Amino acid sequence: MGQTLSGEPDEPRSREQLVQQLAARFRDKCLTNLEFYSFQEVFKTLADQQGSIKYLKEDTVSRFLEIPDVLGASPVVFQMVSHLGSFPFLQDAPAVLELPQMIMVVVIMTERHRRVLAKGSDRTKLLFKSLAVYDRKASQSSEQEKKEDAQPKPSTGGFAIDEAGDEYGEDIEEEDDDLVLTALELLDINDAVKASDRPEFHGAMIPTDNFRKLLLLLLLTAPLDPQESLSQYSAHFTGENLDRLRMTAENILASFVDVEKAPGIKLSRFRHVIPTAMPNLFKGFNGLFDRFLFSKDLDLSKRQNDNEKTTLKVAQPLLQDQGEILHEHTLSQLSLFLPPKDLFRRVRLLYSGNEHGFSMGSFESKVFNWRAPTLVLVRGSRLSATPDGGQEAAFAEALPPKRFPDGGKGDNLTFGIYVQEPWRYTHKDCFGGSDSVLFQLEPVHDVFQASTINKDYVTLTKPPSNEPLLAFGSPHPKPSKANRREVNIPLGPVSLALGDSFEFGVFNHDYNSRGGAFHGSNIRRYDFQDRFRVDSLEVWGCGGDDEAKSQAERWAWEAREVEARRKINMGTGDQEADRQLLQMAGIIGSNRSGGSMA
Incomplete structure (x- = not known):
């Protein structure tokens, strides 16, 4: 009938054209005009040129980002950057870092890609692929197995025995991640091309030493704001602070792998640990790679005074107070799973056992008036299986018999909890909410999220109704009908409890039990219990100036009350008369105990 096709097929686009197309989409949707202009200026300043190609080299990227040489992380970061620059055609990695490739890198590293690739935003x-190395022997073996599987096999009449796989399931090596698939769909690439371009992914793992170096960098970059540089925090990776940084990184690394047994981290473990224990692990890349979007040549402050020289912005201290447990790197470790906005430059030391005394009274006087979230941190030394001395024996007798082994290697233990509600004594019921988070920082980084069914989040008791007890995740100690105090310290399935005078503590993890106030570990899927002597106990208030001012006013009022009592001249020798005098002065009454008269 002389009819023709309604449309001729489009001419195939080269990969270079597809990359240019995706980079243009990222540029238009993820960067402002000012950011892209600055980015061009930065790239032009940094780029080397070979023929008509302008590109960035490893030492250039490292020097621009100011990655400290002492960390040894520059090659690891450049491997990531070179891999991400090949997005979405990862089989072409490593990429030459021209301007379109660097747009891919910066947009992905700063999470701006969500504006275009919301469907596959994870x-x-x-990131695992960008860090991984590949075992060629495993890949060749897999190809050989495929060929053998294609051949008919004689029946043996028996049953197939599965090999023991990874603890968290076999790696899904043949699939592209959602982010790549979403980008390919955006470019309107058909399924046949997607399948043929899928890279081999057998035997992939992140070398342990490479990941250790990256963790050092991520801890340093965790507090970075836009336009801040790592050089502003140089004091955090020198001397004693460098030793603390390395110890903190080792505790986090222990969540992924046993460094004495495994050479690297597999994808299944990587994908399992990060969402549950450290969802903010890579947030530090946001501030680090934001530097590419701010050109020093575009200094808007010069408009105010052209003669005024621009001075380097000095980073404000991350901590206003110094503690024995909490330091800058511990704060970065906490930011991996807690809101960073509540931590950096916003925590104040409310209570320290070694400074204010290990007692309920000191704890109450320093903590109860804080009306914002708090962090409780406790560090201790692991107790031996056989109690050493009467106090250890008394603590052991107050606990149920120990049924579980220790939770890991090492003698030093650090636990903590994040509580959003104000503190109070729990005479009958516990307090706290489902936003409470129980965690361990040393020797293994682990997080135990709150349950919404059981609400035994925080218990704080005192005589005469109960023995002094500070516990998290344990049921409230109910007095017996004979009004006797509870003999044993009650332990929840996943719980942390500190005994009388905060001298000893116990962390219980009954993984096979259900129904506790906190969920079991997703990292250690077994039962364990750690008993320890408390070396340090700290409570930190999270909040701003308003909370600190309110707390300071409360402390000042209490100090005036104490001083008023001290100045009253007793001298009668009659305790009842002295009490009446205090009541007439309005210092004590029906709602105030007035303290001891002894």
Whole structure:
């Protein structure tokens, strides 16, 4: 009938054209005009040129980002950057870092890609691929197995026995991650091309030493704001602070792998640990790679005074107070799973056992008036299986018999909890909410999220109704009908409890039990219990100036009350008359105990 096709097929686009197209989409949707202009200026200043190609080299990227040489992380970061620069055609990695490739890198590293690739916004698998190395022997073996599987096999009449796989399931090696698939769909690439371009992914793992170096960098970059540089925090990776940084990184690394047994981290473990124990692990890349979007040549402050020289911005201290447990790197470790906005430059030391005394009274006087979230941190030394001395024996007798082994290697233990509600004594019921988070920082980084069914989050008791007890995740100690105090310290399935005078503590993890106030570990899927002597106990208030001012006013009022009592001249020798005098002065009454008269 002389009819023709309604449309001729489009001419195939080269990969270079597709990359240019995706980079243009990222540029238009993820960067402002000012950011892209600054980015061009930065790239032009940094780029080397070979023929008509302008590109960035490893030492250039490292020097621009100011990655400290002492960390040894520059090669690891450049491997990531070179891999991400090949997005979405990862089989072409490593990429030459021209301007379009660097747009990919900066947009993905700063999470701006969500504005275009919202459907596949999770970049966890993509980051794993950018860090992984590949075992060629495993890949060749897999190809050989495929060929053998294609051949008919004689029946043996028996049953197939599965090999023991990874603890968290076999790696899904043949799939592209959602982020890549979403980008390919955006470019309107058909399924046949997607399948043929899928890279081999057998035997992939992140070398342990490489990941250790990256963790050092991520801890340093965790507090970075836009336009801040790592050089502003140089004091955090020198001398004693460098030793603390390395110890903190080792505790986090222990969540992923046993460094004495495994050479690297597999994808299944990587994908399992990060969402549950450290969802903010890669947030530090946001501030680090934001530097590419701010050109020093574009200094808007010069308009105010052209003669005024621009001075380097000095980073404000991350901590206003110094503690024995909490330091800058511990704060970065906490920011991996707690809101960073509540931590950096916003925590104040309310209570320290070694400074204010290990007692309920000191704890109450320093903590109860804080009306914002708090962090409780306790560090201790692991107790031996056989109690050493009467106090250890008394603590052991107050606990149920120990049924579980220790939770890991090492003698030093650090636990903590994040509580959003104000503190109070729990005469009958516990307090706290489902936003409470129980955690361990040393020797293994682990997080235990709150349950919404059981609400035994925080218990704080005192005589005469109960023995002094500070516990998290344990049922409230109910007095017996004979009004006797509870003999044993009650332990919840997943719980942390400190005994009388905060001298000893116990962390219980009954993984096979259900129904506790906190969920079991997703990292250690077994039962364990750690008993320890308390070396340090700290409570930190999270909040701003308003909370600190309110707390200071309360402390000042209490100090005036104490001084008023001290100045009253007793001298009668009659305790009842002295009490009446205090009541007439309005210092004590029906709602105030007035303290001891002895």
